[in-house]
Amino acid sequence: MAAEDDSGEFYLRYYVGHKGKFGHEFLEFEFRPDGKLRYANNSNYKNDTMIRKEVFLTPAVLKECRRIITESEIMREDDNNWPEPDRVGRQELEIVMGNEHISFTTSKIGPLLMFRAVRIRKGFAYFIIWFRSANVHCQSAILFLSFVL
Numbered sequence: 001m002a003a004e005d006d007s008g009e010f011y012l013r014y015y016v017g018h019k020g021k022f023g024h025e026f027l028e029f030e031f032r033p034d035g036k037l038r039y040a041n042n043s044n045y046k047n048d049t050m051i052r053k054e055v056f057l058t059p060a061v062l063k064e065c066r067r068i069i070t071e072s073e074i075m076r077e078d079d080n081n082w083p084e085p086d087r088v089g090r091q092e093l094e095i096v097m098g099n100e101h102i103s104f105t106t107s108k109i110g111p112l113l114m115f116r117a118v119r120i121r122k123g124f125a126y127f128i129i130w131f132r133s134a135n136v137h138c139q140s141a142i143l144f145l146s147f148v149l
Contacts, residue, residue: 008097008099010066011030011094011096012031012094012095012096013029013093014092016090016108017090018087018108025042025043026041031057031065035057035058037055038053038054039051074093075097075100075102079104079105082104084105085108089108090107091104091106091108092105093105
């Protein structure tokens with residue numbers, strides 16, 4: 001499967017956000033088929049402005065993203081039993097790898113849901129753990145890039 005995925009289309013979009021006291025606040029990143037990574041972070045707390053960054057990734061980085069997704073087995077999952085988005089917020093994950101396409105939606109995940117996730121479904125736990133760490137890594141990378149660019 002990995003060899004086939006390396007040559008096919010690759011797209012990933014992750015969104016987490018909510019609408020609350022400070023308006024629509026969200027974090028979103030997207031890996032596009034042309035290698036462009038797009039990042040947006042909108043927080044209206046203390047009148048912050050939206051942060052938008054774009055950078056092109058090397059084929060090696062894209063290959064590593066594909067490897068992580070393949071090993072997580074997230075493409076085999078189904079979000080039917082995952083918590084529905086609610087007033088607290090929502091998360092969305094869309095991935096296209098080769099000729100496979102998934103699109104998941106779930107509630108914004110806090111510590112309680114992280115604890116329950118292991119009992120809910122293996123795939124949901126992977127979703128939480130992988131994208132929690134991806135979120136931290138993406139923010140770190142964007143912070144680094146903001147100093148470089």
